[in-house]
Amino acid sequence: MHHRTVEELMTRGVVRARRDTPFKELVRLLAENDVTALPVVDELDRPMGVVSEGDLLRKSADQADPSGTVPVPNLEAWERAKAEGSRAEELMSAPAVCARPEWNVVEAARLMETQGVKRLPVVDEADRLLGIVSRGDLLRVFLRRDEAIREEITRDVLRRTLGLEPSDVTVEVRDGRVALSGTVGHRSLIPVVEQLCRGVDGVVSVTEHLAPRTDDAGH
Template sequence: MHHRTVEELMSRDVVRARRDTPFKEVVRLLEENGVTAVPVVDELDRPLGVVSEADLLRKSADQADPSGRTPVPHLEAWERAKAEGSRAEELMSAPAVCARPEWTVVEAARLMEAQHVKRLPVVDETDRLLGIVSRGDLLRVFLRRDEAIREEITGDLLRRTLGLDPRDVSAEVRDGRVTLAGTVEYSSLIPVIEQLCRGVDGVVSVSGNLSYQKGGSLDASTNT
């Protein structure tokens, strides 16, 4: 089973900001390149942080409302410093949370979830910037063709990994939803098969009605 890697999914043409990039220039970079955030790099092209639209909007949110309809929000000291910042290094969220190119989609997604970030700069072994991977990039695995998913499950997973005969266990895939059918020798194989199928890139759900044969009797086990 082969998980797609960050290197396969990341964007390589990365728009960057430097430490001293002015506020308005950062806004211009976002607007002209159609992105919502840019990494801030040092002189060796190593990510120091990321400045996003949310970081920049703190400056607007910190302004008084002339109409008086909305109060000035309370900001923590670090938020106040960002709101008053004028250069990328003062505006960015730091340190940069980075990924490595050889990471799988699963590893990158878990780090995004744990760190509550929407994108990860991708760096090499010397921490130099190679690319950037976003939530949208990771979601591209769900655009895999159903036939490609089915071939991976029936060939790589069921036949080569588990040694099952394709005539005994079949998999149908529609819009990423896998339906299993057939018979295995031991009941303990059923949750293993289901779990491995869920781990295939592009799989949305796994369901079916696998049976197991033990001691000459045939028992049915319905799976979700």
């Protein structure tokens, strides 16, 4: 099986900011490039942090309402510092949470989830910026054609990994939903087949109607 890598999915030619990029220039870069966040890099092009629309909006949220009907929010000290910032290094979320180009979709998705971020700058061995990968980029694996998913399961999971004959298990895929039917050697192999199929890029769900030739569940 071949999980798609970050390098295959990331956006190259990333628009970036420098640590001294002023607030208005950050807003302009976001608007002109139709992006919602920018990596902030140092003099060696190494990501220091990421500045997003959310980071910049703190400045607007911290302003008093002219009508006096909306109270000024009670911000934490770090939020107040961001709201009062005027340059990228003062406004960004830091440190930057980065990915490597050789990581697969699963590794990148787990890091995004655990760190609560929407995008990851991608860096090389010297921590220089190569690209950026977003949640939307990772979701592109679910655009794989059903036939491509079926071929990978049949060839890589069933034949190469498990040594099953094509006549043993029938694989049907519709909108990423995999249905397995047929027979396998032992009952204990059924959850293994199911788990391996779930690990194929683009698979949304797996249902199985597999019968064992030998019931080894008690051993």
